[in-house]
Amino acid sequence: MGDCLCLSKDEMKKPTMEERTTLRKKIFWRKKKALRKGHNLVSLVNKMSFKSDDGRQKLAAEMLRIGSEKIAARVFTFREMAAATKNFDSENLLGEGGFGRVYKGQLKGSNEIVAVKQLDRNGFQGNREFLVEVFMLSLLHHPNLVKLLGYCADGEQRILVYECMPLGSLEDHLLDLAPDTKPLDWLTRMKIAAGAAKGLQYLHEIANPPVIYRDFKASNILLDDDYNPKLSDFGLAKLGPTGDKTHVSTRVMGTYGYCAPEYALTGQLTTMSDVYSFGVVFLELITGRRAIDTTKPTREQNLVHWAEPLFKDKRKFVAVADPRLEGKYPIKGLYQALAVAAMCLQEEASIRPLISDVVIALEYLANPRTNGPEEPTTPEAEPIASSVIVEDTRHLEEKESELDDHIHQESYSFSSREDELNDVE
Structure with a gap:
């Protein structure tokens, strides 16, 4: 079969200096890539100081795309939101605030009644409010906090979907x-x-x-x-x-x-x-x-x-x-x-x-x-x-001891993303 180089088992296991250098480089870049992925949300938020509204919109969408793996909330399309609210019909309007309008909606398939908050597309503040709200309500859960069901970030649209609160505010x-x-x-x-x-x-x-x-x-x-x-x-x-x-x-x-x-x-x-x-x-x-x-x-x-x-x-x-x-x-x-x-x-x-x-x-x-x-x-x-x-502060301590373990687990998850949330400000 021609000339061949025969190596012992020990020689086969031992990498050359060149192979070691190549392996180190691969490990270095893999770690750097993983680290960069973990901090992409922070870097993208920092870039949101750019003056271009179009740039801010694209960056916000990219942030949510990257962060969606960690965010439990469902991602909706604008088509789904339009269908749920009958194309944002004024008859479904529940209220209007400084950052946008809230509509009553019904999700196709589950028929679940929801509140759909469509943020004003004009401003930078609307983008920041949207991002902070998605992060906060995805990580914090308590009976006296409203539940975020999902969000939509199609194009320039920024929409939040909550559980419906039938008696309003x-x-x-x-x-x-x-x-x-x-x-x-x-x-x-x-x-x-x-x-x-x-x-x-x-x-x-x-x-x-x-x-x-x-x-x-x-x-x-x-x-x-x-x-x-x-x-x-x-x-x-x-x-x-x-x-x-x-x-x-x-x-x-x-x-x-x-x-x-x-x-x-x-x-x-x-x-x-x-x-x-x-x-x-x-x-x-x-x-x-x-x-x-x-x-x-x-x-x-x-x-x-x-x-x-x-x-x-x-x-x-x-x-x-x-x-x-x-x-x-x-x-x-x-x-x-x-x-x-x-x-x-x-x-x-x-x-x-x-x-x-x-x-x-x-x-x-x-x-x-x-x-x-x-x-x-x-x-x-x-x-x-x-x-x-x-x-009797003992009463409060007894209440706290009754909190479910998942609340503390969620708090730990929230703590691990402190830098990301702070940088949104």
Whole structure:
């Protein structure tokens, strides 16, 4: 068979110097390729500072293509979305906000009723909101956070698909109440407040790293058919400080009337910024008034400023309560609720309570056995919510121990992508 080179088994196993060099190069490039793939989302987000709108649109689509392997949400086509909403028919329009419109839809095949949010194609901010929301809601799961079912990134279209919340938003039932609609009763208001606070508690204390919601307001609290609240619209959410950091510095964004004063002045964001915003919404629930209402006299247009002097006089507490309640609430419960709101609205952030302490107080206030409307309405009860807030933290610890293991697993997954989410900002 001609000349051949015969090698021993040891010689056959031992690579030459040239082969070793080639092998090292292959391993190096494979590792680099894998590393680059893992950081493509970060690099693409950084490139979104380009001025070209067309370039930003293409980059956003590419980001989602690369990230789709890690994102559990379903990817829809624009054709599917058009079919689900009957070509975005105005009869299916559920609402309209700063970033786009929300339509009622029905998915073909499963016939599942969904909410379809079509973002405004005009702006850079819409792209950022879309990306942050997809990442956040794909990694964070809790009964008081709205569930993201999928998204569409066809061409210039940016669409988010959520579970349908049949009762709409808290704003619809509290601030934009139709004349023939029955107002929320006291216990339902406390139930909504407690559930929304639990959503914030998950973001602040279970998610790792913590998440600052940054846009807590009545229109972003959605209600299911039993008035259970779920936080929605995570486009402005921001990863909170970790390690020795006390805050994150960012552009001041959110809704006027709900922003914490220290955040509005300095851009320094903490979880206590969310606690302040919660206090504003809780005050809206108690009073039935908007955070900012330009139809009222000048001194009453800002809800917090109007309520501050009333917090100091127990005799005026009843005047603060929503007149649509028609006095059907426990006086003691009203005192305690106003005290919780006042503590959340402290000017100094460090004095505000942790949201977990607020949850304890609100679970007490939402309990019909202790705060039902049948309770006598004339006891000489002091506004002692501060004692309610700090009482028996063991109750909170028991609640936390009941959280499913998958929540902590999801938090770990969320932590592993901290850099990607931070860079979207």
